[in-house]
Amino acid sequence: MSRGPAPLDDARLARWARQLLVPGFGEAAQQRVAAVTVRAVGADAVASPALVYLVQAGVGRLWIDDPETVSPADAGGWLYPPAAVGTPRADAASAALARLSSYVEVAPYPMGGVPSATLVAAPSAAQALHAAEAARRAGIPHVVLEADADGGALVSVPPGAPCYACARSTGAGRPAVPGAAALAALAAQELLLLVASPGTVPGRRFDLVRGVATARPTARLAGCACGAAREPAPGAPPG
Amino acid sequence: MSAGAAVVDLRRYACPLTWVKTRIALERVGEGDRIEVWLAAGEAVESVPRSAAHDGHRVLGVEPLREDPAGFRVLIEKGAPAPGELA
Numbered sequence: 001m002s003r004g005p006a007p008l009d010d011a012r013l014a015r016w017a018r019q020l021l022v023p024g025f026g027e028a029a030q031q032r033v034a035a036v037t038v039r040a041v042g043a044d045a046v047a048s049p050a051l052v053y054l055v056q057a058g059v060g061r062l063w064i065d066d067p068e069t070v071s072p073a074d075a076g077g078w079l080y081p082p083a084a085v086g087t088p089r090a091d092a093a094s095a096a097l098a099r100l101s102s103y104v105e106v107a108p109y110p111m112g113g114v115p116s117a118t119l120v121a122a123p124s125a126a127q128a129l130h131a132a133e134a135a136r137r138a139g140i141p142h143v144v145l146e147a148d149a150d151g152g153a154l155v156s157v158p159p160g161a162p163c164y165a166c167a168r169s170t171g172a173g174r175p176a177v178p179g180a181a182a183l184a185a186l187a188a189q190e191l192l193l194l195v196a197s198p199g200t201v202p203g204r205r206f207d208l209v210r211g212v213a214t215a216r217p218t219a220r221l222a223g224c225a226c227g228a229a230r231e232p233a234p235g236a237p238p239g
Numbered sequence: 240m241s242a243g244a245a246v247v248d249l250r251r252y253a254c255p256l257t258w259v260k261t262r263i264a265l266e267r268v269g270e271g272d273r274i275e276v277w278l279a280a281g282e283a284v285e286s287v288p289r290s291a292a293h294d295g296h297r298v299l300g301v302e303p304l305r306e307d308p309a310g311f312r313v314l315i316e317k318g319a320p321a322p323g324e325l326a
Contacts, residue, residue, distance in 0.1 A: 007263075008263075010256070013256060013259055013260065013263075014256060017255045017256055017259045018255070020259045020262070020263075021255060021258065021259060021262070023294075026262065026263065026266050027263045027266055028266070
């Protein structure tokens with residue numbers, strides 16, 4: 001007989017009391033958030049507000065997947081003090097984030113580790129596509145950020161939805177502004193929604209322009225591999 | 240106040256935990272079921288019934304607690320889940 005997760009103790013209720021009061025959120029949703037392991041692909045200044053958000057919201061485990069070192073530009077963001085410049089981002093981010101909450105396990109991504117959700121804030125389109133495709137193949141919810149100056153876009157991909165390649169931006173954006181947090185916070189919030197309320201959020205894309213976010217459902221591009229498992233091949237017997 | 244209602248003793252908690260724990264207690268019972276919340280005298284005696292009513296539950300009564308002269312009991316009947324409620 002399987003038992004559900006243990007009720008949240010008083011310390012955890014006190015820690016997350018404010019979000020537990022958000023209409024539509026409750027103990028079961030918080031328990032689902034606490035059970036998730038998030039792989040964060042990219043931990044630069046653009047991604048760092050999202051990482052802070054995820055830790056403060058109480059994800060169970062956060063793996064930082066970033067092979068780069070902290071750059072001077074990163075020090076203008078939320079996570080890294082000037083003294084961290086030159087140190088590995090995964091280590092510096094893990095140390096900074098772990099100090100924010102004793103309820104969240106933060107560590108550099110263990111090679112071969114299997115997450116249950118992914119946040120992609122990769123520095124290049126190729127890396128974003130690769131990470132998103134890995135998450136799609138694993139069947140886990142993922143959100144991809146595309147920073148553009150102090151705004152940008154994000155693509156939310158619950159399992160089975162049109163993939164990131166179907167909904168990504170095709171033009172090159174402007175350089176991201178370190179310290180701008182709205183897009184990253186929106187991405188973290190969207191990933192939490194996918195985790196807390198599985199099966200109720202459609203695939204969608206948000207565009208954040210001059211502080212105003214607009215959302216629209218994503219659509220599968222004709223012939224994209226992400227639809228292969230869902231659409232029967234011509235002439236195939238009904239499943 | 241009400242036979243059969245589950246008692247949730249929150250006299251040692253302060254806001255916002257009083258309402259957080261009341262909400263969680265309401266999550267655990269079915270629509271139409273009742274809970275009896277015990278609160279220490281103070282702001283929570285006003286805020287918990289108000290929040291419960293705001294969330295669509297029925298507040299059936301607020302009265303001093305026989306067992307504790309510094310406490311109050313609030314009887315709440317669970318209402319229908321709000322649209323968009325995460326199960």
